Amino acid sequence: MAAIVVIYHSGYGHTKKQAEAVAEGAKADLIAIDANGDITDADWEKLDAAKAIIMGSPTYMGSVSWQFKKFADASSKAWFAQKWKNKIFAGFTNSATMNGDKFSTIQYLITLSMQHSGIWVGTGLMPANAKTAKHGDVNYVGGFSGALMTSPSDSSPDEVNKGDLETAKLLGVRVAEFAAKA
Numbered sequence: 001m002a003a004i005v006v007i008y009h010s011g012y013g014h015t016k017k018q019a020e021a022v023a024e025g026a027k028a029d030l031i032a033i034d035a036n037g038d039i040t041d042a043d044w045e046k047l048d049a050a051k052a053i054i055m056g057s058p059t060y061m062g063s064v065s066w067q068f069k070k071f072a073d074a075s076s077k078a079w080f081a082q083k084w085k086n087k088i089f090a091g092f093t094n095s096a097t098m099n100g101d102k103f104s105t106i107q108y109l110i111t112l113s114m115q116h117s118g119i120w121v122g123t124g125l126m127p128a129n130a131k132t133a134k135h136g137d138v139n140y141v142g143g144f145s146g147a148l149m150t151s152p153s154d155s156s157p158d159e160v161n162k163g164d165l166e167t168a169k170l171l172g173v174r175v176a177e178f179a180a181k182a
Contacts (some may be wrong), residue, residue, distance in 0.1 A: 003179050004028035004171075005046050007039070008056035008092075009068040015058045015094045020148050021165040022054055022092055026179075030083025037070030047077060052088035052121075052179040054172065055112070059095035059105040072112050079116055083119030088182060089113030090121045090175045092147035092168055106146040123147055124174050125167065136163040138170065147171040 006023040009032070010016035016032070023030045031043045047053060064072070078084050091109035094101050110120050113132035122145050128137035140163050141148035149164035151157075 003050060004052040004054065004172075004176060005031055005050040006054045006056065007031040007032055007033065007043075007047065007071070009037075009058070009071070010034040011058050011065055011067075014149070014155070015056055015092075015150040017157050017160045017165065018092055018094055018147065018168045019056050021168035022056065022147065022172040025169035026054060026176045027056065028052075028064040028172065028176075033067050033071050035055070035067065037067035039071060044078075048083045050087065050177050051182050052090070053084065053113075053118070053152070054090045054092070054175055055109050056092040057077070057105060057109075059093045059100050059102050062101040062104045064093075064105055064108055075112070075116070076171070082117060085117035087116070087118050088121055088175060088178050089118040090146060090171055092149070092171060094149040094151055094164075096151060098141065098150055099148070101140070102143070102148050103145070106143070106148075110145065120145075121175050121178050123167065123171050125170060128163075132153050134163075135161055139167050140162055141167075143167070
């Protein structure tokens with residue numbers, strides 16, 4: 001089993017690109033939550049066996065997608081048995097606007113990981129906040145708690161911002177470093 005698993009839902013493909021970047025950085029297995037909010041029994045086993053779980057969802061109406069929420073609610077079986085206690089957790093999200101209430105989604109992911117008695121890892125990245133900063137810079141959206149990405153509503157998944165993808169990849173690298181110490 002993989003030491004790190006990235007579990008995510010993507011409604012339009014943008015968050016999938018972000019998940020792939022996180023997984024690349026972490027050298028992790030990917031689990032996609034399907035359109036019905038389901039994953040397989042084998043996927044649940046991967047999550048139970050992992051050292052680290054990185055969770056991602058688009059931000060819809062200020063929170064995770066309903067498909068991700070269905071997964072989160074189903075994780076109560078793992079919670080009851082404390083199967084994910086002391087695992088390392090991290091998260092990422094994407095929305096169409098710069099703010100988009102992304103922090104509400106990250107806060108939801110943090111709360112979910114804390115309910116599972118997990119350990120949260122943030123990005124560890126300084127924001128690109130100088131006058132010379134450009135949207136292609138690493139951590140341009142300025143996430144400390146998780147990797148944040150902005151995908152305009154009329155953009156295709158192939159047009160996701162390279163700096164946001166690099167931010168996601170670096171979050172994966174950081175989680176892998178923590179998992180190696182665990």
